[in-house]
Every structure is written in structure tokens, then in C-alpha cells.
Amino acid sequence: MASNKKYWTSPMELKDSSIVEKLSKVEFEKEIPTDEFLGDKEALESSSTTRRDFLKYVGFTTAAASLAACEGPVIKTIPFLNKPNDVVPGVADYYATTIADGFDFANILVKVREGRPIKIEPNKDASSNNGTNARVQASVLSLYDNHRLKSSTIGGKTSDYTSFDKEINIKLAQAKVSGQKIVFLTGTMASPSTDKLIAEFKVNYPTTEHVVYDAVSESAALDAMEAMYGTRALPNYDFSKADVIVSVDADFLGDWNGGGFEKGYAANKVPVHGKMSKHIQFESNMSLTGANADQRFALKPSELKFALISLYNEIVGGSLTSKVTLQDAAIKKAAFQLKKAGSKAIVVTGIQDENAQLLVLAINNALQSAVIDTTNTKNTRQGNDTKVAQLIADMKAGKVGALIMNQTNPLYTLGNTKGFTEGLQKVALKVAFATSPNETTKACNFVNATPHYLESWGDVSMQNGQYSLMQPTINKLFDTRQFQEAILSWNGNTTSYYNYLKNNSSSFLNGKSWNTALHNGTADVVTSTTVPTVNAIDITAVGSALNATTSSAIELSLYTKVGLGDGQQANNPWLQELPDPITRTSWDNYLLVSRADAEALELKNWTVDNGAMNGSLVDINVDGVSIHNVPVYIQPGQAKGSIALALGYGRKEGMQEEMMTGVNAFPLLNKTGNVSITKVSGEHKFACVQLQHTMMGRDEIVNETSLHDFINLKKDDYNPRPKFSLDHQPVTADEADLWTKFDDTIGTHFNLAIDLATCTGCAACVVACHAENNVPVVGKQEIRVSRDMHWLRIDRYYTSEMTKEKGTEEGIVGSGAYFNAQIHPEDQPEVSFQPVMCQHCAHAPCETVCPVAATSHGRQGQNHMAYNRCVGTRYCANNCPYRVRRFNWFQYAQNSEFNFNMNNDLGRMVLNPDVVVRSRGVMEKCSMCIQMTQTTILQAKKEGRAVKANEFETACTSACSTGAMSFGDVNNPEDKVAKSQDDNRTFRLLEFVGTKPNVQYQLKVRNS
Amino acid sequence: MSNKIIRAIYDDDDVLVAAVKKVRENGSHIEEVYTPFPVHGLDRAMGLKDTRLAITAFIYGVIGFSFATWMMNYMMIDDWAQNIGGKPSFSYGENVPAFVPILFEMTVFFAAHLMVITFYMRSKIWPFQTADNPDPRTTSHKFLMEVSVDGNADELTSLLKNTGAEEINIIDKH
Amino acid sequence: MSHYESPLRETLILGDKSYKDISDDIAAPIEGKANKLWWFVFGISLVAFLWGVGAIVYTIGTGIGVWGLNNKINWAWDITNFVWWVGIGHAGTLISAVLLLFRQKWRMGINRSAEAMTIFAVFQAGLFPLIHMGRIWNGYWVMPIPNQFGSLWTNFNSPLLWDVFAISTYLSVSVVFWWTGLLPDFAMIRDRATKPFQKKIYSLLSFGWSGKAKDWQRFEEVSLVLAGLATPLVLSVHTIVSFDFATSVIPGWHSTVYPPYFVAGAVFSGFAMVQTLLIIMRKVSNLEAYITRDHIENMNKVILVTGGIVATAYLSEFFVGWYSGSSYEDFTYLSIGAATGPYAWAFWALILCNSVFPQLLWIKKLRRSFTFSFIMAIIINIGMWFERFDIIVINLSRGHLPSTWTQFSPTSIDISIFFGTIGFFFVLFLLYARTFPVVAQAEVKSILKSTGSFARKKEAEAEGRSQDSLAKI
8 A cells, every 4th residue: 555655746747647547546546455364364464554544543543532532621612503683792772661560660771782681771761660779780790690590490390381271271270160269369460461461361260369568568558548548559659749748767778669769859959040849857766868858866676756746737827736745846847848838848658657657648638739649640560468468367267279479479578478478388380480489489388480571571560650571681591481371371371471562551551662661761641630629538537547656665667678678689699799888798697786775785897907898697587577686787767665677687498598588577567565675695797898987077078068058158168179289388289299280171081970969878889889890799708808809889978976176175186085976977977878989099009019010091081900910919999099999809700619609600691791790819990980971082982973961971970860970071071070070069088189180079059 | 480389377477477478578479368267457468559449449330420420310210200309300310309308329339349349359258169278277366378389488487487477387389 | 576465455366276177177077976955956857847748738639718818818927938938048148148248257167157058048938938829839920931921921011020030049149158258178088088978078178279379369269259249239138028028009018117127027036046956056066166155145245235236126116106197097017006916925925025025135144144035036937927927927827808808827837837947947957067177267366466365365465364364444
């Protein structure tokens, strides 16, 4: 073979056909004739295989074998054969849809990249309910929750839907025959089509009932409305119309009545022509609303009711018997102001007591308040406690044959869980619809995995006159089926829910096109505007009933936190890590106690040497039901004799271990009777990111002024700029500048403006930033040792019990005693919030100190951070007066030590492809969302136009419901920030340091 | 002329210096003197010229300074001027206050190292260089003088004896 | 020529030593066997060193998070140790350079070891800026070298980069200075060495030095010029280190008094460390004759002076902070806030160790006591460590915005690395003490006649006085 092999030697040979012919045979080697020489003996002997050839074979086979051995891992990628017309790689699509998870309701836009929803933004075109809170912002991560139900199960065994429905139909038939009740137990869905479906279901199953149950119920308010106006719905409020707001325990900037009031509230918080709203808050524990109030008075829950009666007497002139409270003077004053404001006044309450609600309705009625709207009522809470109680009774009595539950987790949330479980035993058919496993799915024999709302169709009517649509933004990740699809099949209806919805919607859209509605996500529809008649109610009875409330030494109130709400998103690391705006504590719920009570019970919070906070533990007992080892947080502003505990924590079922935080407070819900707390041994480790609560006399940090001063004084008196001495002349920072200035008047120059008057501290921006910039979750222990990675934090300060004036009186200014007193907040402090992110200083201290020039200034005014140039000396972070730089102490992505969303393939789908995931050992910080600003510029460039005024957005500004944050180009005089930079209220944080920040703050004006 | 040299060993530096003077008065040529430590006045006595190492050090320093200036001007101003913390990087002159420390360090660095290297080169001392002191004791406590013989061996020997030499031996120059 | 020197000057070399004796004494520890004590101390140091290496490897493998740092206090023990070691690394060059310029003969007994100490200390110092980097594998980016990303240079505005140049220049120049001085002594050992291997090694180390007249002339010139260069250098190094803080905007760091005050502090701690080592070494390697009570006393005097400067700086810092009336100065490392706050213990440790106890050195009796000097040296070393700890941690823990106030506590890794460097330092120094001529014998020989006690006696006889009467003066 090899011996007689012949090669081309020259093109000449082409002429010689014989050679050509010969070569054409041997040019390409015939397949190796192994059989030929291994097959039979003589062939082998006569074989022309030389030693060389043999070695070739050996070599080849060895090589082949070894090549086959070292095969790399195969990652399959499937390219689009024909490109979907709305998926352009690198370009985001936005879909208008609606979130309605029973607790949070909002019209939203979903940012979708390469078919993956990665960010939630408010649908600002919607007429109302167009704000997003922290939970709505974070809900996109719940879509990618690794612990979701991935398929439906019967008795724990995976099942396909045909057999699933077959069995259920049989069971339903049995129930029908036995005449037992078939009950739909759902959270508030506010979905007309779903209601219609259930109605249709009722046709073949007459014994059907639909019980709506809210974990955190507004039932009392609904009952009151029903009693007074005949409609079982929540009144709507437009706080922008209000000049005087008196809130008795209503956290209307939080989750009260489903939330969504902050925008209207903020509209009137900035003084225009010397006028702004006045907000007086009476409450027992420091709520977000109380923190924003102009005046805040702390009262025990029981006293709040008495206060309400007195308020009624003052305004309506009634003579209901009431008990004395500590704040009667304040109540008189409030009443006076309310009367003065007349129809521009409003009283709201969050007390879960029908009588209290009735009183408030009566007061508002008497005030002829224009703020309350009883016509276009809200449907965001529909739970009916009496019906739920009835259901439990029926279940115990064995009257219920089938219980179908959707969007609810009664076994976790129902106060008297025991009774419910008992009843549940007696129910033959238990069906649970849920996106992720929970206490209830565990107890049900039929579990239907439902898609996340970002994978579902649906319609929501959050309030009369608004009809919103829910559309899928991604194909179903798992083998799930939505509630409505199931009912359709049980009704024997073969149409898909999509078609059903489409047909059904026409009756609501009255004439409007389905496509436009779907495109806009919501449509305004005209509804009956007949003002409901006011039914007469026996106020004296109401008053005396309310007055009958017994007050006790310690009274407990339960509240929901900005982070977890009712706890259905408890498995969402973004929300767990979000520091509570008031306590600035994450990964926990805890018992809020006033300082006085804490001292009486010897409860303590203390700082350990690594700067973390520890606290005492207590057992709480409310007539019989007790919770053990509850950590104590001493909360300034907590009414003496009152304690508070947040709901939504302490879940265990279907939760990742890291997320099983806090204690479950639901068993205490609606418990009346004696509350007792007893200190127990041991200590709790908090993850609190701010342990210094006061400003230590550095009041210019969060500048504030009173409305009176704002009107009467000159700008330099209430908002002075720091002065430097140049040639013995006081000058401002820019005049004292030694350096030639870089020209920032050409092109865009970014500024971020934060109006402290309208910032409620709701923390939606924090989560938005988290989502937009792939900020890692670091977990409780790291947060505890102040290694939080949030690029944007919201500092919260209380007024101190020691002021400079007080100190001078006592003559202790500058002494240790003075400082130690300064450190303690007042018992009833004023609260100020201040969002702090990288200030993008023109004279950035961080830039000069970086040895490798990893951080330097951009032409658009940002302070850039080049991650892949950073060597991690951390000098920049030390030299930042604002402490906004964040260091990657460990590898936070794909590290089992940090087992959060960045550690599993599903969770990583939420990552924003425009932002790099930082590696271990590099510094990171706010970039003013440069990926967003560049997109805006490119967009304008593509369309061949200049960037429009106020077109620039960052994650935080777009998430801000109140418009407290605005972002733009100061070189464009039309931009909001360009106008605001010379506003009288504008100041720059720590301006005296001379860093020349590009972030403006507008000071807060208190109408006190 | 013969190629012999005389090695005289002394045990005291003062005696040595005196001897050196005598020998030179006698007009003989001192090839080399080996001492265990710097003997003050010896170089004068031997009539050695002053070393110019200090001058080279100065020149090297100037080089270092110039290099630093060029480097920082090139890197911070010419090649890629950045806005770092608002510091004026428009011209070297405006930015130079920040560069003073490194200007100084580079000057010292060049001056010190280049001077020492020059010293090593001129005196032929570097790793793997073999020593050429004829008697091991000269690095410890003895002082050795090499005088070239110009046919007057005996006369020299006696002369050296008188100067207080401990040992005297005549050997061929290799 | 006369070696006459006023008898009022202290005798620097005791006992009637001849040139030969000196050679023998200096070579003794090298030619002899190591004693038990040496092996014991060396063993401990080696263990500590290896432990530290382990901790460093773990840090680099896992992340800086294994230290106690956080997003508000981004430096703590790492830079504290860096500054502490650099400070210690000042005495050597100062002794050999500045005292040489001042013609202080007493330096000759100790400068060799002092310089060795300097160099080993700067090794330790240099370690920390390296390992404190989040991505040490990219550490070479601090060098002004072209790179594949095009025009991406270092930032010459950064004090950290100034450090890079200052420390490397200081270290390399110190090494060269030291080595040049060592050449004649290596040569001496080479020429008396009997073991062939030893001979080989030392002939290699001695660069073939043979003590020609011309070489000596150049040698002295070089020493003088190097001394002239090293003097401003040694001052510049800690000045630049102090710029790391002084040029920042952080309350307590942003302070114009830092450069002189840091240099004084450096000499203060450096001399303390020299004391610590010499007092041990004179016993361990029998150098009582060369490192005398007078040496110790002179060192103590320098300590007293520099300590005074440092104390003054503390006072001015404290006063200026208070006098400014700025609420941002209320919690700097020298303030009432610090004295009463969570770091009060560190504050008082600083005040007592650096400014109170050293005052005892005013008492001559204590100043001349070896034991007391040793204890005092240790106290001062501790105090100076706390000074740096306070400057870094207390100031960072109380920044501009109270919302960012927090605290720091070291992890076992922090501690391991620190003691690891101490171990490394002693490993190097002990090896040096066994293998290097620990006293600049050539120089000492040159002053034997003027300051040796034998010479003195002769002078005394000449003037009809007795040696003991001399001692009384």
C-alpha cells in the first residue's frame, strides 16, 4: 500500500491520462483493509500491510479512542429557524398586563428580552392603579422561583389534566348527588370573566358557593359600606383633592385597601403658592404613613377607637359617650382643621371594626368630603369574614362535599387554622390551585399547578370604570393550567380561556377594540354614575358598641410590611433582603415594642462588636394562642402599651430553607383578649442595615423646613448653601474651586433629582434597581455585617432626644454625655427618608484614589466604574463620603454558599442581559442605569431626532409612583431636572465636602 | 625590567599609612594596597584621584526626573487624558501637583541604583567575581602593600622592614 | 594622624579588642553552631509563618469576605498592619543614613541589624497591599505597563500608586545600601572560611570584594551619597503613606498634620522595634561588647523625642477637631466621641502606650536599663499598632452620614495573617543573625582606635588618669 502509493508531482501529469486514471484510484486511500489482513490467515500472511501501515492503524485507533474519550460538555442551543417577528435579539419588548394576586393589584408593563420577562414597570398610561410597589416590582422573580409547582398532582402523584378532570368530575357529581355544597374558596380575583365562569359552573352544580377570603381582610370596611351605601365594595379616595387628611390607623401609603393612594397623596405635599395638604396621623405602631405625616400621635389600638368617637363628636357635634385618651387635645385640633377644610377634608381609618368604619363614613358624609368616592368603588378587597366563618362551620358539619381553592392558602393564613383543618378532614374533594406548594396544597388531594400571572390570561376590574387585561409574556415554563381553564373543562366548555375572555370582554369594553385594550393593558369604561343613597344608621348604637371596647395593659396590632405583605411571595429573595423602610431590618419579622415597655420588661436591642444588632426574645400569648421566641425590636414612635407584629413571615411549606424567616403571626389575627409577653432566654441575630437612627446634629444631611418658614423666610434662611472662605470672603463650593472646570455644557449632562417632600420611602425603587442591575442577593448573615449590595438605599432618620439647644441649656454640648444622648431617638420622633445612591460627583473622591483608573468620569456626568479593570483595593469605597460603593466580598453568582436566584438556571433567567454580573473582588455601584440612558439615546438616533425632554429614565425613577425621583439632562432646559436644579428647595448632599454631586435633593416641607 | 613584586604585610593602619608615604618618597611604585577597612588618608597618601561617582549619581538623578516627567506626561496627558475626579488633565502643568511624589521617587530610584551599578562595574565586583586579594588575612586584620620591584629588591626590602612590615615576600607577577 | 576623641564621649567598644578579636567575634555566630534558644524561637516563628501562609492562600481562594471587613469599613487590619510594618521599616535606613550624615559613630554597632530589620519589615509591609486586593491576580495592573486593552494606564493621581513607587524605591534602595555595606564583611568571612561550601557561598555573596584602596575610596563615597539619597527617601516614604489618608475627604483622615506626624511615628515605632531585636540579639549572639548600654540609651533618647512629636500631633489633632466645632469631627479617632464611644478601649490603648508610658524614659536609670527598655519597646510597638488601627477603623466606622455608622471585628483569618507576618519577620531575622555578619565589622574597626576602651585607656594613661575615673565622668 504505502509502498506503492503515488502522489501528484506536477500538473504535467494531468496530460498523461493513464496516471490520472491510476491516481484517481489511489489518490484517496481505500478504507483500511482490516478484515483483509486480520480476516484469514493466508490473507494475513500475504497482506501488503507493512510495519509502517500497522503502526499507522495503531496510531489512528489510539488517537480516535483518546479523542472520543475527551469530549467536552455539550450545551444545546436551538436557533430560530424563522425569527418571531417581535423578538429582536438585544431589543426589549414591553407588554401591558395586570397583576392581581389577591393582595397586590396594578396595571403594569413587562419588559421582555429575548422572550424572557425580566422587569416590571408601572403602566403610566393607565388612568389609575398605575403605581408599582416593591412586591409588584419583585414579582417577576417569583415567576422564576425554583420551588414552583411544576405539574399537577393527585394525592401527590403527577397526573395529566384529562385524568385529573375525570376524577374531579366524578367527585363533583357525587357531591351534587349527595346535595353537599361545592365551595369555591378564592382570594380576591376581581375578575369579571372568572365570576361569570363560576356562575356558569353553578348552573350544573346548584349547590355551588363562591366564598372570597382575604388573608389580610378589609371585611369590616366592606360591611360598613354595604350597611351605609348598599354596595359591598371599598370607597375610593383621591388624596390630591385633600387639604386636611386625618388618618386613624390607616396605612394608606402601605397596603390599606389594596394600596395605590401614594400618587394622589404626594400630589399635594409640595407647597404651591404656600399651600399644601396637612396630614395628621393617629396610630399605634410607626407605619410608613405615620412616618410621612406632618403630625403623628401615638395611641393604643383601643384608644384609637375612643379617639374616633371623640373626633366624630367634635365634627358632627354628636354626643356619643367616649373614653378619655392622651391625645384628646390633638383630636380637638384635628377636628377643627377638618371642619375648616370642609369638603377638602378627609378622615380614613384602618381599624378592622365595622362600627369604626361606619363612624368614619358618617364623618366624611358630614364633611361632604370630595376626597372619598363611593361611586367608582374599588374591588381590590372582597373578602367576607362572616362567610368564611360560615364555611368553616359548614365544613365541620360535613355539609361541604367539595372545596376548590384558588389564590389562597387558608391553612397558613386563617386565624383559627385548627378549626379549618378539622373541617377540611370532612371534605371529600379538596382541590387547590396554586403556583407553588404551600400548607394548603399539602392538605389537598387534588393540586392543580397554576401558571404565574406573567404566563396567564385574565381580566381584572380593580375599580368600577377600569377594565384591565392580563396577558402571557412568556410561554408556560411548566406543565401548568390556570384556574379558569379548569372550570371551563369542568363546565364541559371546550373553548380556550383566551377565546372565552375575548368574547366576554366585549361586554365590558363596550365597543372598544380588543386589540387596543390588550395593547394598552387597560381600558376605561363608563359605568353607572348614580350616586348611591345613604342609608340611615343608628350612630348611637355604633358609638356605644365601639366605646364598649375594653383596653388592656398591652395591646397587639398586626400589620403587613412593605417587603412581604401577606407572605405569598415569601420565597422571593429580593423581598426578603429588602430592608424595611422603618426598621431598616431585612430577613425577619419581629415584635415592635415601645422603649418604655421594653425597659419595664427588660427587653433590649444591642450592637455586637462587628456592628450587627442583637435583641431579646419573648413569648407572646393571646388568649391561649402563643408564639414562641419572637425577637424584639424597640421601635421609636410605638405607642406605650402597644406591640405590633408583621404578618406574612414564618412560612415553611414549599420554601427554600434560607427564606424560612420570622414567625407566623396569622394565628393571632382577629384574636381579642388578653395579650401577655414574657421574656425568654436567648438572643436573636438581626440583619439590620442602619443602627444609628439619628442625624447626630448634622441636620443639613436631610434638610427640612416648616411650611411657615418656607413661606416667610428667605431661601438662605431655610436652605442655606455651605460657604467657604476665599480671600476671607464667604463663597460657595464652585467659587472656591481651584481647578479649571471640565466643560459639561455640551451634550447630555445627567442629573437625578429626589424630592424628599414626596418620597414616601416605599422602597419600590430599591427593588427596581435590584432587578435592573443584577444586584446580587447576599443573605441574612452578610446583610447583618453590613455587606448589603443594594446600589440604592433609603436612609431613615429619627429626630434625636438631644438637640444643640437642649444641650446648651444643660451646658453639656461636646461632652460624652451629650453625644450619648444625641444617639437616642425621641420616643415620638419625626421621621425623614433619604434615598442615597452614587451621587456621581463632578469632583469624585473615589476616582482620584483608584490606582488603576478603574473609575473615572464620563462625558455625560456619570461616575463610571469599569468592573473588569478593578483590582479591588477598596480605597474608592473608603473615600466615598456617601458610602454607596459596594464590594463583591465573595463570588455571589453560581456559588452554593449564596443559594439564591443567581445560583440556579431558572433564577438566572431574570438577569438583565444589558448588565454584567460582577465577579468576586470588584467594586460596584449605581451607574445611573447607563444601559437605559444609552438605549434612549440610540432610540432617538435611530429615529433621527433629539432626545425628548424627560425622556431619560432610570430604574428607580420609572418605579417611583409619586414622581419623587426624576432623571434627565440639565443641558436640556425643558427637562424637569434642569428646572429643579435652581429650585429654592434644592440642595446637594454634603455639599461642603466639595464633591459637587450630580444628584439633587429637594428638601421636605412639613406642614406642622 | 624584572616582573617581580614585593608584598609587605602590616598589622596596623597608622604604620601602613606611614609606610606608604615612605615608599612613595623613595620613588617606588605602589601597585596596590589591601586593607580590611577604609583607612582614612590612605588614598591621599597613595595619591589616588578623587572618585567621580557622586557626579554620576547627580546625572542619573536628572535622568530619572526627566524619565518620570516624560512617562507621566505621556500616560496622563498625551496618550489618554481622562477626567479623574475633576482634576485638570488638560496640560501637564495643571496636573503636576499630583505627580510630585512620583517625580521624587523616580529621581532617587535612578540615582541610587545606577550609581551603585556604576560602582560595581568600575571596581569589578559582581556575583561570581573571584577576589584577588593575595592574602586572606587582609580582609580581617592585616594590611598588605604591593610594591613593584625595579631591580632594587634588596633595597626595597630593607626599606619596608624599617617601615615596620611584619612579613615581606618577593614573588613573580603572574 | 591622630584618632584622638574627647574622653567625654562614651566608649563604644568595650573590652580590649584588637582587629582580629573583632573579626573573630563577628564571625563566631556564623561559624559556630546555633544554640537551643535560637532553634526554639526559629521553630515558633516558622510555624506562625506557615500558618499565615495558609490563611493567605485561603483568603485568595475564597474572597476578601473571609476578613471582618464590610462595605463601610473597607480597610482594617490589612492596612493597619501595612502602615505598622512600614513604620517599623524606617529606623534602619534612618540609623544608617541620617546618623551617618550626622557622623554619629555609635550607629556603627547597630546599623547592620537595623537595616536588616528594615528590609524584613518592608517585606511584611509590602505583602498587605498585595493580598488586600480583591483580585490579586490582576495586581500587576498597578504597574505603568502597556496592556492589550490599548491605552489603559495607571492613575498617577492616586496615593496608592504613589505608595507603589515609594515602597518599591525604598525597599530596593535599602537593599542595595545594605548589601554594599555587607560586601567587605562577607569578604572577611569568605577569607577565613574553612568549609569549602561556606567559602563558595560567601565568595558568591561578597561579589569578589578584595579591599583595594581605590575600592574603599569609592565604597565610602557611595555610602555617603546613598545616605544622602536615603535620608529624604526615608522621610518621603511615610509622608506618602500618610497621603493615603491625608488626601482623602474622610473626617479624621483629611488632616494636614499627617506627613510629619507619620514620619515621627514611624521613627518612634522603628526604634522601638530595633530596641526589641538588639536587646535580644546582643545576648543571643554575644555582642555585648558592640551593642552597649550607651547604644540603648541613645536609642531611648530618640524614642523620647519622636514620642514627644507624636504626642504633640495627637494634641493638635484633638484640639483642632474640637475647635472646628464641626459635628463631623465629633467622632474622629482623636475626639471625645471616640474616647467615649464603642472604640474607647482602642483610643485609650493608643494614648497610654504611645504618650503616657514612654514618659518614664525621662528617668536616666530606666533609660539605661535593658529590661525596662525592652518592655517599653514592646509597649510602644503595641501602641503604634493601635494608632494605625484607630486612624483607619474608628474614622471609617464614623463617616459623614450617621446612617452608615457601623463597627468592625477581626476574623480568625485577619489575626492569622498578622501573626503570620510576625513569624515571617522573625524567620528572616533569625536566619540573618546566623548567616550574616550582624555588625558592620569593617566600619567598627575603623573606629576602634578612637572609641575602643583599649585606646581610651592608653589615652587616659597618657593623661595620667585611670580608666575608672574616666567612667565617672
